Amino acid sequence: DAGITQSPRHKVTETGTPVTLRCHQTENHRYMYWYRQDPGHGLRLIHYSYGVKDTDKGEVSDGYSVSRSKTEDFLLTLESATSSQTSVYFCAISQKNLNTEAFFGQGTRLTVV
Amino acid sequence: GESVGLHLPTLSVQEGDNSIINCAYSNSASDYFIWYKQESGKGPQFIIDIRSNMDKRQGQRVTVLLNKTVKHLSLQIAATQPGDSAVYFCAENPPGANNLFFGTGTRLTVIP
Numbered sequence: 001d002a003g004i005t006q007s008p009r010h011k012v013t014e015t016g017t018p019v020t021l022r023c024h025q026t027e028n029h030r031y032m033y034w035y036r037q038d039p040g041h042g043l044r045l046i047h048y049s050y051g052v053k054d055t056d057k058g059e060v061s062d063g064y065s066v067s068r069s070k071t072e073d074f075l076l077t078l079e080s081a082t083s084s085q086t087s088v089y090f091c092a093i094s095q096k097n098l099n100t101e102a103f104f105g106q107g108t109r110l111t112v113v
Numbered sequence: 114g115e116s117v118g119l120h121l122p123t124l125s126v127q128e129g130d131n132s133i134i135n136c137a138y139s140n141s142a143s144d145y146f147i148w149y150k151q152e153s154g155k156g157p158q159f160i161i162d163i164r165s166n167m168d169k170r171q172g173q174r175v176t177v178l179l180n181k182t183v184k185h186l187s188l189q190i191a192a193t194q195p196g197d198s199a200v201y202f203c204a205e206n207p208p209g210a211n212n213l214f215f216g217t218g219t220r221l222t223v224i225p
Contacts, residue, residue, distance in 0.1 A: 040217060041217065103159065104158070
């Protein structure tokens with residue numbers, strides 16, 4: 001998986017609790033992304049980063065925040081988890097932002113009960 | 114967001130036959146397209162890409178065709194094998210967009 005590690009791989013949490021998902025890469029790629037995958041929707045971008053401390057919103061950013069304090073780590077935080085955030089979350093990395101493939105991690109299955 | 118869709122949600126083929134997976138995209142200005150394969154419990158894996166200045170690109174057992182006139186993309190898999198069973202996604206990168214837009218996927222099942 002191109003040197004991408006997501007943690008945890010599975011998590012069950014209660015509504016209203018904060019949750020942080022971690023993505024770690026060893027490829028030194030500049031761009032990092034967080035997607036969620038839901039039936040009938042495919043993959044949708046939550047947030048992305050184009051460098052250390054540089055992030056921007058994607059299609060479905062409400063209820064999520066991100067941080068990137070160093071090149072290799074990109075954190076996704078759900079400040080107060082809701083049942084609608086039950087999903088599979090994928091981190092991806094790429095060398096360039098446009099017109100290039102992105103490499104994906106194994107995913108984190110998050111269940112909010 | 115962009116609309117990237119697939120004609121068929123499922124496709125079953127006999128082992129050894131050729132597979133064709135189709136994808137329609139909505140932005141005629143999109144200039145880059147990718148096909149991903151996703152096996153159960155794994156993240157999407159890059160298969161092949163194509164830029165809008167091309168109509169066809171071939172890889173190992175796979176060919177991507179781009180028809181810009183009708184905004185259609187297809188993935189052809191030759192001599193389909195059981196290991197090809199997976200969900201296949203097309204994705205496009207519209208000009209000025211900061212990310213890829215994905216279709217909902219087609220599940221390919223290879224019958225031994």
